Amino acid sequence: MKQWFERHAQTLVGSLGRLWQQPFATMLTVIVIGIALALPACLHVIVQNVRTASGGWNSALDISVYMKPQATLEQAKRAAERIRQRRDVDEVTLIEADQALAEFRRNSGFGDALNALKDNPLPHALVVRPDVEFREAGRVQGLTQELKQIDGVDIVQLDTEWVSRFNAILDVIRSGVLLAAGLFALGVLVIIGNTIRLDIENRRDEIEVTKLVGGSDAFVRRPFLYNGVWYGLAGGLTAGLIVAIMVAVISTPVQRIAGLYGSAFELEGVGAVGWLALLLGGAALGWLGSFIVATRELREIEPK
Amino acid sequence: MIRFDHVWKRYPNGREALTDLSLEIARGEMAFLTGHSGAGKSTILKLIALIERPTRGTLVVNGQNTNQVTRSKIPAFRRQIGVVFQDHKLLMDRPVYDNVGLPLVIAGVPEKEIQKRVRASLDQVGLLGRERSRPIELSTGEQQRVGIARAIIAKPALLIADEPTGNLDPDLAIEVMSIFKRFNEVGVTVLIASHDVHLIERYGVRRVMLAQGRAVDGGEAPVVPVASVSPMAPDSPPSDITATPPDAPLVLPGIRAD
Numbered sequence: 001m002k003q004w005f006e007r008h009a010q011t012l013v014g015s016l017g018r019l020w021q022q023p024f025a026t027m028l029t030v031i032v033i034g035i036a037l038a039l040p041a042c043l044h045v046i047v048q049n050v051r052t053a054s055g056g057w058n059s060a061l062d063i064s065v066y067m068k069p070q071a072t073l074e075q076a077k078r079a080a081e082r083i084r085q086r087r088d089v090d091e092v093t094l095i096e097a098d099q100a101l102a103e104f105r106r107n108s109g110f111g112d113a114l115n116a117l118k119d120n121p122l123p124h125a126l127v128v129r130p131d132v133e134f135r136e137a138g139r140v141q142g143l144t145q146e147l148k149q150i151d152g153v154d155i156v157q158l159d160t161e162w163v164s165r166f167n168a169i170l171d172v173i174r175s176g177v178l179l180a181a182g183l184f185a186l187g188v189l190v191i192i193g194n195t196i197r198l199d200i201e202n203r204r205d206e207i208e209v210t211k212l213v214g215g216s217d218a219f220v221r222r223p224f225l226y227n228g229v230w231y232g233l234a235g236g237l238t239a240g241l242i243v244a245i246m247v248a249v250i251s252t253p254v255q256r257i258a259g260l261y262g263s264a265f266e267l268e269g270v271g272a273v274g275w276l277a278l279l280l281g282g283a284a285l286g287w288l289g290s291f292i293v294a295t296r297e298l299r300e301i302e303p304k
Numbered sequence: 305m306i307r308f309d310h311v312w313k314r315y316p317n318g319r320e321a322l323t324d325l326s327l328e329i330a331r332g333e334m335a336f337l338t339g340h341s342g343a344g345k346s347t348i349l350k351l352i353a354l355i356e357r358p359t360r361g362t363l364v365v366n367g368q369n370t371n372q373v374t375r376s377k378i379p380a381f382r383r384q385i386g387v388v389f390q391d392h393k394l395l396m397d398r399p400v401y402d403n404v405g406l407p408l409v410i411a412g413v414p415e416k417e418i419q420k421r422v423r424a425s426l427d428q429v430g431l432l433g434r435e436r437s438r439p440i441e442l443s444t445g446e447q448q449r450v451g452i453a454r455a456i457i458a459k460p461a462l463l464i465a466d467e468p469t470g471n472l473d474p475d476l477a478i479e480v481m482s483i484f485k486r487f488n489e490v491g492v493t494v495l496i497a498s499h500d501v502h503l504i505e506r507y508g509v510r511r512v513m514l515a516q517g518r519a520v521d522g523g524e525a526p527v528v529p530v531a532s533v534s535p536m537a538p539d540s541p542p543s544d545i546t547a548t549p550p551d552a553p554l555v556l557p558g559i560r561a562d
Contacts (some may be wrong), residue, residue, distance in 0.1 A: 213407045
């Protein structure tokens, strides 16, 4: 067992040394793999961030409760009080009809037209902000239903439609990212496979000699598998760095935008899990790509 | 050790390399394959090393019928044979140490043991201390000897060589041949293909003459060797060598038997 480890460690280091001897060719391959892995990783980071950001919008969601036109201010205050006492409600703001009209007059520019009206056409309204812990679509929906039952309430408006649409679109994009990741993984497989094929071609003599003195297919294949793993690992590392750099570059402008919208949103990077996935995924792809190609190619090379 | 029984070999291009060859080489024997180029010398060695397969007939090497050695068993089969090539087939970008030690690396021998045996093996061929050299820095004769050191390091019971002196001047050729002779003296079966008739005549060993893919002389039974004319020839007659027990461990000078 110790010997087995010794052998493998030797081959592992040996193949690394070999790659080191051709720094330019190795670098090119690693960069290509890195970019191929970085593209889906970037998309993933973007989707992840959009999701986090839209989660913020989701939670900023308020429910508008309009009282019946004939409801008195007293009734509206009572309703507000009742709602305020609910566990799933964080905050209730009462907007009196007169106040709303004044605001509307100021902002809409219909001042004169409104002057022509005898009565205030606007009802009293309540803005209900659900408690953080109850801000799930189902629970908010339930809350809406219950608010409708309250005496004097006319219309309860919950504007979640666009949020769920947006989330649905995000889900589509996420599956798109997954597909893209699969496609790029296939690309990485092909890149590594082709590189290994060239490696094998370059070392044909060595392979023939090794087989002549009794080297098995598995023995001859081993260094190429390690090559593939090194390529994949280095490619994963490169991809992680590319994403990290991109996040670093755009995080400042994003923060500025978020700041303008009064949000403390901060761009998330790849994260520990993401790094692990890139490195392990890269290594696994490298191994698989070289395994497929080396198994096939090495069978063909026989001493003459 | 080697038995060709009505073996035919036709290459894909239609060339008949061997036509009904029957030939037996006894364990512990040393023999030369001679004949013009194209007579089938190389084909015989390739069949023994399973580089090629017989088209017809059976070939038994070291008790194994080669027709029954499947593709996956070939590596293990080859490990019991030492092969020396005319173009030595060394890895030119690797030091002598790596070249000679390769068969042991394949066999999974521990590194310490490899170091010892590479040195012993190089000592056998008179190249001790050249471990770190690259084959490209060595002379042709030295390269050939590195090839021999690689062939013997795993202590094979059978050593085959294809024109091992082909590229060497006469002095070097004699030197290389005497190395083979020494191995034969400790019980290794040695089969050498060579067209160098003058060189062969120096050694009192069996000669198998090939022509048109069959043995025309010396193929049927071991010829009683002529009186030794070579200073390298053993004191005892070869019949004693063939009497070496088949499975006796080989103890080469400088190589520790285990």
